[in-house]
Amino acid sequence: MVRPSSAARLRRRARLREVWSEFASQRSGLVGLVLLLVIVVLALLAPLLVPIERLDVTRVTAPSNAAPSGGHWLGTDPQGRDVLAVLLWGSRASLLVGFAATAVSMVLGTVVGMAAGHFRGLWQGVILRFVDFFLVVPSLMLAIVLSSVLSRGLGTIILAIGVTSWAQTARIVRAQTLTIESRPYIERSIALGAGDVHVLGRHVLPSVMPLVLANTTLAVGSAIIAESTLSFLGLGDPTTFSWGSMLKSALDTGAATAGYWWYVLPPGLAIVVVVLCFTLVGRALESVLNPTLRSR
Amino acid sequence: MSESTHDGPALAWRDVTITYATGVVAVDGVDLVVPRGATIGVAGESGSGKSTLVMAALRLLPRDARLEGTVELDGEDVGAMTFGRLRAVRWTSAAIVFQGAMHSLNPVRTVERQVAEALELHRDEQYPDAAARRARVLELLGLVDLPASTAGAYPHELSGGQKQRVMIALALACDPDVIIADEPTTALDVVVQAQVLRVLSGLVADRGLTLVMISHDLAVLAAVCERIVVMRDGRVVEEGLSREVLTDPQHEHTRELAAAFPVIGDESARYTVGHDRERILPTTAPALAPAERDDPGRDTADSARDRHTQGVGGAVLAVRDLVVDFRSRGRAVRAVDHVSLECAPGEIVALVGQSGSGKTTLARSILGLQRPTSGEVLFEGEPMPRDRAGLRAYRRRIQFVLQDPSASLNPKHTVYEAVAEGLRIHRLEREGVDEAARVAQALEQAELTPTERYATSLPSQLSGGQRQRVVIAGALALEPSYLVADEPVASLDASVRGEILALLLRLRRDLGLGALVITHDLGLAWNVADRVLVMHQGRIVEDGPVEEVLLDPQHDYTRSLLEVVPSRLGSHA
Numbered sequence: 001m002v003r004p005s006s007a008a009r010l011r012r013r014a015r016l017r018e019v020w021s022e023f024a025s026q027r028s029g030l031v032g033l034v035l036l037l038v039i040v041v042l043a044l045l046a047p048l049l050v051p052i053e054r055l056d057v058t059r060v061t062a063p064s065n066a067a068p069s070g071g072h073w074l075g076t077d078p079q080g081r082d083v084l085a086v087l088l089w090g091s092r093a094s095l096l097v098g099f100a101a102t103a104v105s106m107v108l109g110t111v112v113g114m115a116a117g118h119f120r121g122l123w124q125g126v127i128l129r130f131v132d133f134f135l136v137v138p139s140l141m142l143a144i145v146l147s148s149v150l151s152r153g154l155g156t157i158i159l160a161i162g163v164t165s166w167a168q169t170a171r172i173v174r175a176q177t178l179t180i181e182s183r184p185y186i187e188r189s190i191a192l193g194a195g196d197v198h199v200l201g202r203h204v205l206p207s208v209m210p211l212v213l214a215n216t217t218l219a220v221g222s223a224i225i226a227e228s229t230l231s232f233l234g235l236g237d238p239t240t241f242s243w244g245s246m247l248k249s250a251l252d253t254g255a256a257t258a259g260y261w262w263y264v265l266p267p268g269l270a271i272v273v274v275v276l277c278f279t280l281v282g283r284a285l286e287s288v289l290n291p292t293l294r295s296r
Numbered sequence: 297m298s299e300s301t302h303d304g305p306a307l308a309w310r311d312v313t314i315t316y317a318t319g320v321v322a323v324d325g326v327d328l329v330v331p332r333g334a335t336i337g338v339a340g341e342s343g344s345g346k347s348t349l350v351m352a353a354l355r356l357l358p359r360d361a362r363l364e365g366t367v368e369l370d371g372e373d374v375g376a377m378t379f380g381r382l383r384a385v386r387w388t389s390a391a392i393v394f395q396g397a398m399h400s401l402n403p404v405r406t407v408e409r410q411v412a413e414a415l416e417l418h419r420d421e422q423y424p425d426a427a428a429r430r431a432r433v434l435e436l437l438g439l440v441d442l443p444a445s446t447a448g449a450y451p452h453e454l455s456g457g458q459k460q461r462v463m464i465a466l467a468l469a470c471d472p473d474v475i476i477a478d479e480p481t482t483a484l485d486v487v488v489q490a491q492v493l494r495v496l497s498g499l500v501a502d503r504g505l506t507l508v509m510i511s512h513d514l515a516v517l518a519a520v521c522e523r524i525v526v527m528r529d530g531r532v533v534e535e536g537l538s539r540e541v542l543t544d545p546q547h548e549h550t551r552e553l554a555a556a557f558p559v560i561g562d563e564s565a566r567y568t569v570g571h572d573r574e575r576i577l578p579t580t581a582p583a584l585a586p587a588e589r590d591d592p593g594r595d596t597a598d599s600a601r602d603r604h605t606q607g608v609g610g611a612v613l614a615v616r617d618l619v620v621d622f623r624s625r626g627r628a629v630r631a632v633d634h635v636s637l638e639c640a641p642g643e644i645v646a647l648v649g650q651s652g653s654g655k656t657t658l659a660r661s662i663l664g665l666q667r668p669t670s671g672e673v674l675f676e677g678e679p680m681p682r683d684r685a686g687l688r689a690y691r692r693r694i695q696f697v698l699q700d701p702s703a704s705l706n707p708k709h710t711v712y713e714a715v716a717e718g719l720r721i722h723r724l725e726r727e728g729v730d731e732a733a734r735v736a737q738a739l740e741q742a743e744l745t746p747t748e749r750y751a752t753s754l755p756s757q758l759s760g761g762q763r764q765r766v767v768i769a770g771a772l773a774l775e776p777s778y779l780v781a782d783e784p785v786a787s788l789d790a791s792v793r794g795e796i797l798a799l800l801l802r803l804r805r806d807l808g809l810g811a812l813v814i815t816h817d818l819g820l821a822w823n824v825a826d827r828v829l830v831m832h833q834g835r836i837v838e839d840g841p842v843e844e845v846l847l848d849p850q851h852d853y854t855r856s857l858l859e860v861v862p863s864r865l866g867s868h869a
Binding site: 183185188193194195198202203 | 665684691692695696704705706708717720722771774
């Protein structure tokens, strides 16, 4: 008999197609996805579209705080740099931190959540109190403390956001783990001799993955907001551009009170649009993967 | 009782066909007349259309059902009734005792309020105030042998049998002429089932009610009803007097249904189960069979262990003085109370008891899924290991078959993955076992052929019986020395039940594989077992060969269990 792995692959492909057609039928999710793809492509192409030299303060020729014009679509900032160029370069940091911090938080949340649901007795108690600690500590405060203690840089920001935002995921994953583990097929698996790794890896993880996936897209949005907040508070890496640091420099230079709206609005709107896109995609994905949410 | 003056049949279905929007024909041209005061049982497996047919009497069908033909209640066409008329007729002319009393009662209302609800809706002039209604509720509870204190109880405070009796009281509230009972005893264990059936048949006889009762169990129907109608695939395949249908079934399907509830003491039902009525006798020396197997995967250590076992005196599995305590809400509950037992290789032992007798806890302790409070489990002469690695190796040799095959397979794994799971857990490929070949062999042993067709299916694409075969194949893939099966056929239809039991018998004949079968069904024990253990309140009260225990019971509890076996109930009626 041939190993029916090709059949499994075919089935997985069919399932993917099914998920896609279900997702595509929701217009808001589709709009969010298209916008997101455009933004991601622009961010990736930023070095080609706008060479980094053009952002070098020592080489800029344009006047500072110039209003939008044909040469500078969104005007220039207090240093005379093109705001659109800074915005493009800023999207790289914002998206990178958003994705990376979410990845850290999802991996942590999934691992800790599955452990909290799987183990019993003393271990469960210890893990749950650990989760509770991160749930009740104001995550922004913790992130501020972490990023001011550790060395400045994108890595620190990613770590600070990731480490402070996994507790919610852990709770959700734990609940799902408990449901799955009460099914008789887990008992059958244990009776066959399965250990913790097998039960978690073969049965629990595949069942919690859809949930985590939907949660991930929603979490990217909040990670981007957290990154902007930290940068705005001056805790970011001063050598990289990000939307948060743009807002901070706008505040520091009094752009808003001086009426230089072209320096204040673009980064703020960019944050809103990207977060909204992630939320739309996340909600659509959630309703595809969790049919009970549909028609609500 | 009713305002009707009509003296035709109480209920009549005339050429009724019911089709669902999905295209499924649930009921196919059924003609059935229930005369006033008659008691009729409708038998059939799940999907036979029996519930759909009966619910049509009160127009209680799902929206997408289309009905052709006419259903007459008291001579009046139910399909032509206005909604107001239908509402008046429901419960006053015909009332229903629903299946699964656990879910049919409102958990946040007392019994009294729920029974009084029917009175408020239909009999408000007869019982105008709360006091009158209360008196009526108490009268009704008295009818079903429930104490007056039940009135103030919430459903969760009652046992399954009590809840089912409340459902009967509820059905009687408005003095209907016709009672429709949909599987009224299915979720109950035998002792409670007997009580409920006694109450129901007593009421029907005393008050001259017309009863239509649905069940998959011919013997239960025969205990209460005069006539039995057997349905299959939406058609009536047999109709006749209960006694005749039960003892001399004409249609092949009726024979299958009847075979699922064998008469204990009927020698022809021993080791003959399934479609073909093939007689599967144990081999003369079952213990020798494993060594004779032509099996390249079995290593020499295994054969050595087999010989060792036989040297020890035969018991492959022994339990010594096992005690299991549970803590629930601060109180210690003793689920298993100093139990000792022995199972010889190749022996099929039935562990019989009511729900709550501790039989499942005992099985879980034997498999190492539940830590015993004291006592020990010996497998092939060695105590069950307690450490992880030891337990893992132990679980390769003793395998578990669970009650509900639909839930005991991961819905996302194919049959191949489900069967190969054990092999992967124990990393048998490292020992030179060809996974694909072993899976194919196990599927073949579990009679899932052609194996290629089943290997790629998902559990949802299989029937209940096929799923149970997959679970069994998964156990066989590890080539165990013994099986523990917890109610292996309780959630399966009657005809499939026979097939699975026949499979257990053939595995024993061909592989010398013994099994500890846990069941509440004495008929199953009579069908397949060599030995019976009767468990009551955590203790084994009787232990012996099937013929001795079931035909000449020594313990009072065994006798009371045997008295309430449905086929015996029938002989009293």
